[in-house]
């Protein structure tokens with residue numbers, strides 16, 4: 001049985017599955033239920049300053065997009081940080097941590113970008129017995145308009161400054177939660193590191209309008225005829241999160257900085273992917289909000305079974321294994337030639353591969369052979385793009401097969417076993433210049 | 437209950453609730469949720485096999501995609517463009533041998549997309565909202581076309597002609613239009629007077645005059661119609677049943693299954709319909725299955741469906757056979773009737789077992805006697821009509837691939853069950869009428 005336990009910045013948890021700071025972690029009731037279900041840790045719903053708490057809208061706060069059978073693919077929200085009194089939150093955090101000493105308890109914080117505000121709240125949080133803090137620099141709505149959340153996360157100098165205050169006024173490990181609403185995620189990550197942060201977590205939600213009500217002509221969710229942009233999360237954002245995680249993991253300036261991966265984690269496989277790209281833990285919000293806390297059991301069991309199958313005894317055994325394989329386009333091997341191959345026993349003859357290739361790609365798949373409906377790849381036209389694989393409704397029916405000898409029937413060029421990339425390609429003007 | 441034990445041929449064998457339940461919709465309309473879940477299963481296939489398998493070539497992936505996209509009204513328009521009786525076809529098509537048999541999800545997991553039920557969802561949605569008729573007539577052409585027979589073939593032809601701007605007169609022998617939609621189809625397939633409601637809706641196109649009680653051969657003739665109209669379409673179906681030609685077939689209690697069914701379809705109150713305690717149905721097609729199942733639903737104690745050939749050769753689909761079995765109908769294969777016995781009315785039918793000897797069906801000499809006080813013969817129909825000099829092909833009307841009747845009349849088209857090669861399917865009759873209308877239009881406008 002694989003050992004799923006993690007040690008992230010010295011914070012121990014029985015498994016790498018944490019609940020992200022969000023409604024599932026807003027109060028003791030939820031967090032207790034989460035721990036009972038088996039979650040390894042939680043990041044408590046973001047706390048604000050002492051005094052009257054923020055207020056949420058009283059109308060709908062979520063919008064969504066769905067896949068077939070109304071499977072929720074992307075969720076959008078206009079919720080703010082906790083709308084409960086600071087004192088109640090601190091008391092509950094203390095009590096829950098006491099009852100569940102083996103689980104990770106991280107407290108998310110967002111206060112105004114002034115030294116005094118941070119200096120005031122940090123000791124209060126430390127007193128709860130929590131294991132660490134997460135700085136919410138990510139919320140794209142509501143708080144950023146007040147100069148907090150994403151408004152800070154978008155300015156690397158602020159990130160650095162706040163991280164420094166936190167390290168100065170608290171002994172707790174500091175995780176900086178990054179907003180994806182920027183052009184290059186490496187800059188805020190570098191700033192966090194420079195400020196002394198122990199780790200980054202990402203991504204927070206993505207600024208979004210999830211849909212427009214065509215009767216009332218207003219964004220959804222609509223509050224009394226108006227809507228505002230919200231934060232997007234759920235399975236749809238996973239690819240964006242994975243890329244940002246990878247960017248940080250392989251950036252020479254931040255390489256080795258611990259990462260807690262967030263964004264669309266819904267199954268054990270998603271978690272394994274984040275970990276393979278360098279994450280030490282993963283955080284989950286939407287999947288729990290869609291199905292409840294029990295899903296952690298599928299995640300933990302699935303990860304454990306996969307690790308057993310692959311012979312990984314601990315999380316560390318496969319953590320970051322994919323990082324060296326993330327590269328820039330220009331270093332991809334241009335001598336690597338693949339052709340799509342259709343397994344005729346699995347093919348159900350829906351014709352989607354044909355029409356996708358015919359209308360939008362390279363006209364490389366037949367629709368009939370000898371007058372009979374038959375889908376077959378014409379290797380002399382196939383550029384190996386993988387589109388057909390992605391549109392085929394049957395798992396493993398179309399696969400990409402590497403050519404190892406002979407010549408590419410499309411180009412007539414012999415298969416070259418050696419690696420060669422764009423930097424030295426004769427068509428590359430830069431390479432031509434260098435050669436001249 | 438002792439009523440079921442009542443011997444002979446009797447009405448009121450069941451309670452009112454049982455009648456109501458037995459003759460309710462066999463596949464109730466999908467709810468919006470069910471329709472969306474099912475529509476999501478469609479892959480939007482290229483050159484979709486289901487579409488090829490539909491005799492009227494409905495763009496199935498497109499109509500299902502429109503349901504998915506929240507546009508059932510647009511979906512229905514896609515259906516009606518190819519099949520104006522798409523509502524009835526959604527209810528009566530043996531989809532398991534047509535579109536759904538071809539569906540790639542049948543190949544993938546043995547569970548085709550429920551195309552028929554989705555088609556019903558779309559068309560019912562359209563017809564239940566008080567929307568304008570989906571088609572407008574083209575500018576009047578001044579041409580006049582006679583359509584004989586208001587069954588699916590004639591109605592489809594008339595609608596398409598009216599759409600193209602021609603004036604149409606339908607001549608129908610019976611007091612109600614609809615053909616077998618009204619008099620033949622099993623009652624649990626088209627409940628709530630659907631056949632008449634659909635015809636009223638279809639007639640909204642305008643330009644179609646319906647003349648009831650007009651029989652070809654008696655009240656009108658091919659010759660006079662061909663003379664007084666620019667074109668004539670004949671879609672009179674096969675209205676007469678073949679009769680059993682064995683001793684005892686004239687005994688009271690023996691009748692044609694289609695007559696029994698027509699009576700059943702016309703009865704407002706099913707409890708007034710007499711049915712035998714023991715019923716024997718002879719035949720192997722959809723009519724035989726429908727007669728057997730509906731006898732059972734009327735409260736018959738035993739119903740035997742006897743077919744002279746093997747199960748594999750039975751024209752009724754496997755689904756229809758299972759439907760019969762599920763209703764408690766006893767299916768007997770490889771047995772042909774040799775004699776019907778009884779003192780004053782039928783009491784039993786004697787069958788001889790058969791086997792296939794090359795192309796021939798031969799009796800084995802072994803016999804079996806099945807008790808019966810009602811015998812329904814469903815051994816086929818033929819066209820009993822005075823069709824003038826129209827050319828025949830065997831017992832049905834000869835036709836060209838354009839559904840034109842060969843000489844001597846240059847302006848007569850034919851289609852549906854009465855035309856040669858008719859497939860005994862509503863949807864095929866609809867397609868025949870449509871093809872004929874398109875060709876009539878082309879000819880008249882040339």
Ligand SMILES: Cc1cc2nc3c(=O)[nH]c(=O)nc-3n(C[C@H](O)[C@H](O)[C@H](O)COP(=O)(O)OP(=O)(O)OC[C@H]3O[C@@H](n4cnc5c(N)ncnc54)[C@H](O)[C@@H]3O)c2cc1C
Pocket residue numbers: 528529530584585586587588589590607608609610613614615616617620621622625650651652653671672673674675694697722723726820821822851852853854859860861862863865
């Ligand atoms: C009991 C039964 C059940 C069936 N069930 C199904 C089913 O579930 N699904 C399916 O797809 N198919 C079914 N069929 C077959 C289907 O009903 C027919 O294929 C279809 O109705 C043929 O249409 P049509 O227009 O050619 O003929 P019909 O429907 O027979 O219509 C012909 C019309 O012409 C009229 N007519 C006849 N003679 C004259 C005349 N001399 N002058 C003027 N008018 C005349 C008739 O009164 C009738 O209105 C069934 C058939 C039967 C008998």
Ligand SMILES: Cc1cc2nc3c(=O)[nH]c(=O)nc-3n(C[C@H](O)[C@H](O)[C@H](O)COP(=O)(O)O)c2cc1C
Pocket residue numbers: 020021022023045046075077079080081082108136138139177203204205232233234235237262263264265283284285286287
């Ligand atoms: C309703 C809602 C409220 C959220 N509130 C917070 C918050 O208070 N603080 C925070 O750091 N992130 C907040 N988030 C962001 C999540 O913690 C998480 O980063 C994001 O949802 C992506 O993860 P997911 O795809 O698993 O949902 C919120 C998300 C949702 C859906």
Ligand code: SF4
Pocket residue numbers: none
């Ligand atoms: S999820 Fe609960 S709180 Fe939210 S709208 Fe529904 S019932 Fe109300």
Ligand code: SF4
Pocket residue numbers: 342346347348349350351352353354375391392393394397398
């Ligand atoms: S998409 Fe897949 S299943 Fe469909 S025809 Fe192509 S190979 Fe066959």
Ligand code: SF4
Pocket residue numbers: 350477478479480481484485486487496497500538539540541549551
């Ligand atoms: S064959 Fe099936 S899956 Fe394909 S378009 Fe037709 S109904 Fe949809």
